[in-house]
Amino acid sequence: MRRRPRRPRRLPPLGSPFELLLLACSFALAAYAGARLFADDWTAVALWLVGAALVHDLVLLPLYAAADRVLARGLDAAGRREWTMYVRVPAALSGLLLLVWFPLIGGTVDRRYRSATGLAADGFLTRWLLITAVLFGGSALLLWLRVRRARKLRPPAVH
Amino acid sequence: MRDDDPRPADDDPRHADGDPRPVPGPEEAVPGPEEKEAAPAPRLPTSPGFWRSPVRGTWFTSVLGLVLLVGITVLFVTGLVSYAAYNPDLSPVNDQTPDKGLLGFYLFAWPTNPYWLYRFTQGLHVTLGVVLIPVLLAKLWSVVPRLFALPPARSLAHALERLSLLLLVGGGLFEFTTGVLNVQLDYVFPGSFYPLHFYGAWVFFAAFLAHAALKFPAAMRAVRRRREEPDALESPRPDALESSRPDALESPRPAPSTVSRRGALGFVGGASLLLLLTTAGQSIGGALRRTALLAPHGWADPGGGPNGFQINKTASYAGIDATETQEEAWRLVVVGRDGRTVRLSRSDLLQRPLHSSALPIACVEGWSTADQWWRGVRLRDLAALVGYDGDSPDAFVESLQRHGAFRHAALRANQVADPRSLLALYVNGEALSADHGYPARVIVPAAPGVLNTKWVARITFGDL
Numbered sequence: 227m228r229r230r231p232r233r234p235r236r237l238p239p240l241g242s243p244f245e246l247l248l249l250a251c252s253f254a255l256a257a258y259a260g261a262r263l264f265a266d267d268w269t270a271v272a273l274w275l276v277g278a279a280l281v282h283d284l285v286l287l288p289l290y291a292a293a294d295r296v297l298a299r300g301l302d303a304a305g306r307r308e309w310t311m312y313v314r315v316p317a318a319l320s321g322l323l324l325l326v327w328f329p330l331i332g333g334t335v336d337r338r339y340r341s342a343t344g345l346a347a348d349g350f351l352t353r354w355l356l357i358t359a360v361l362f363g364g365s366a367l368l369l370w371l372r373v374r375r376a377r378k379l380r381p382p383a384v385h
Numbered sequence: 386m387r388d389d390d391p392r393p394a395d396d397d398p399r400h401a402d403g404d405p406r407p408v409p410g411p412e413e414a415v416p417g418p419e420e421k422e423a424a425p426a427p428r429l430p431t432s433p434g435f436w437r438s439p440v441r442g443t444w445f446t447s448v449l450g451l452v453l454l455v456g457i458t459v460l461f462v463t464g465l466v467s468y469a470a471y472n473p474d475l476s477p478v479n480d481q482t483p484d485k486g487l488l489g490f491y492l493f494a495w496p497t498n499p500y501w502l503y504r505f506t507q508g509l510h511v512t513l514g515v516v517l518i519p520v521l522l523a524k525l526w527s528v529v530p531r532l533f534a535l536p537p538a539r540s541l542a543h544a545l546e547r548l549s550l551l552l553l554v555g556g557g558l559f560e561f562t563t564g565v566l567n568v569q570l571d572y573v574f575p576g577s578f579y580p581l582h583f584y585g586a587w588v589f590f591a592a593f594l595a596h597a598a599l600k601f602p603a604a605m606r607a608v609r610r611r612r613e614e615p616d617a618l619e620s621p622r623p624d625a626l627e628s629s630r631p632d633a634l635e636s637p638r639p640a641p642s643t644v645s646r647r648g649a650l651g652f653v654g655g656a657s658l659l660l661l662l663t664t665a666g667q668s669i670g671g672a673l674r675r676t677a678l679l680a681p682h683g684w685a686d687p688g689g690g691p692n693g694f695q696i697n698k699t700a701s702y703a704g705i706d707a708t709e710t711q712e713e714a715w716r717l718v719v720v721g722r723d724g725r726t727v728r729l730s731r732s733d734l735l736q737r738p739l740h741s742s743a744l745p746i747a748c749v750e751g752w753s754t755a756d757q758w759w760r761g762v763r764l765r766d767l768a769a770l771v772g773y774d775g776d777s778p779d780a781f782v783e784s785l786q787r788h789g790a791f792r793h794a795a796l797r798a799n800q801v802a803d804p805r806s807l808l809a810l811y812v813n814g815e816a817l818s819a820d821h822g823y824p825a826r827v828i829v830p831a832a833p834g835v836l837n838t839k840w841v842a843r844i845t846f847g848d849l
């Protein structure tokens with residue numbers, strides 16, 4: 227990180243002058259735009275901006291990491307560590323689609339969506355469930371093929 | 386994606402055999418020197434050993450970072466382009482951010498060529514934004530141990546850099562979140578979308594530029610090094626022993642591997658591909674709209690027939706009263722040079738020379754329609770009616786709509802002068818439906834959808 231670790235000891239540790247200059251320019255631009263961003267309702271905007279980082283780093287990430295740990299440990303305990311990806315991939319993809327499209331899938335914007343666009347709002351949940359089913363089904367099929375192939379390669383006596 | 390298992394690696398009886406990537410024993414030097422055989426598992430995220438996924442590493446983070454460097458730059462530029470497409474400097478009614486100051490330094494007169502320009506740039510902006518979400522999440526995941534790294538600051542520059550990271554991460558997530566919510570009409574953010582997303586983009590981009598400048602050289606080095614030794618992809622850097630600076634992002638006590646780094650990267654790419662395939666159709670239209678399974682304007686068109694294409698705001702949503710648009714009631718008021726005023730009924734308009742143009746509707750929300758066949762009176766012919774013959778001026782268009790940010794819109798002279806710019810009365814061979822702006826609507830090549838005013842009541846020509 228620090229490009230120049232050697233500097234006179236008496237000075238407080240300032241760090242690289244290049245970095246300082248660069249960050250000062252960055253903060254100046256951010257402050258110029260930030261003054262306008264925060265002009266209307268600064269507490270709510272600050273809450274959203276800082277909250278977005280906090281919710282991601284301290285809630286979303288620990289949640290999906292914990293879920294993943296439970297999965298990996300469970301399969302590990304069952305002696306099936308190599309199956310992990312066959313569960314992780316469809317679960318993560320389905321979760322990702324839900325994360326991105328949750329207002330439409332969850333139906334929280336149904337009324338506005340229907341009246342503004344003239345489109346039916348009730349298909350999103352169904353389609354998301356179908357995609358999820360296809361993802362897990364496809365993954366299960368791949369795993370089944372893999373297990374079958376492995377069985378064919380090994381004589382049953384060894385098993 | 387993550388194996389942050391706090392158990393000591395030695396608990397695992399399996400890692401000695403069968404594991405493609407055995408956890409190194411105490412005599413191997415990959416774990417830090419503090420890692421002793423009987424050391425208890427680190428319980429706190431501030432300890433590097435707490436983070437155990439073997440996927441983390443400088444190469445993995447660098448590849449994702451370089452993808453984001455290109456992707457977010459494209460997002461920023463297409464975002465600025467979209468802002469320019471509104472012609473905000475033409476009239477206050479087009480400008481949702483009047484106090485932009487220097488941030489509008491680059492504005493230019495939005496062209497009408499190619500006619501699909503906004504459809505392309507805004508489709509790219511929204512689709513790419515959605516597609517980059519997995520990359521952004523994976524990138525943040527890959528560096529999360531650094532959030533908890535101690536000491537909090539080693540120098541003033543380091544302290545400022547970490548503060549800047551708050552703007553980077555908070556600003557980035559703010560931009561992606563407001564964008565994703567806005568296209569789903571979920572207006573829960575604090576204020577109007579335009580100023581939040583526009584000023585937020587500048588705050589984010591300021592931090593992004595500094596971050597890119599600080600990290601780009603190291604990211605390039607990491608990617609180049611792996612290219613030179615591709616086998617190093619699947620295992621900890623073989624030179625970790627000799628290197629004076631070990632890979633700071635690599636776990637000192639990695640858990641047993643469940644996926645290679647290359648596999649993890651493929652997983653992220655696959656997630657992006659899934660989002661691309663289920664979103665892009667709403668910006669391509671035609672038969673491919675069906676493939677946009679979860680995008681707000683994907684899957685189906687509203688109704689069938691000539692008027693069966695995507696609607697931004699229906700007549701009932703906009704509060705249009707059917708009695709106002711009836712043949713007897715509705716008159717188009719055209720005002721021009723020296724206050725010259727003409728009132729035209731729909732049948733008066735139909736008496737005038739009618740022209741056709743094939744143009745799409747392209748929304749700021751990223752969706753668009755294929756070209757529709759519009760038929761109506763040229764805007765420049767209407768200008769000629771009120772004293773602007775041969776020198777088309779700007780136009781100020783007012784709708785019957787009583788609320789909504791874009792019930793008024795300003796068009797620049799080049800947009801009025803374009804022979805394809807119409808006050809449309811028909812679409813695809815049939816009268817406009819109420820939802821598409823009956824009795825008359827504006828359609829201008831390459832203009833953002835909201836500037837194509839529906840239910841037009843009044844057009845004032847003259848320099849704005």
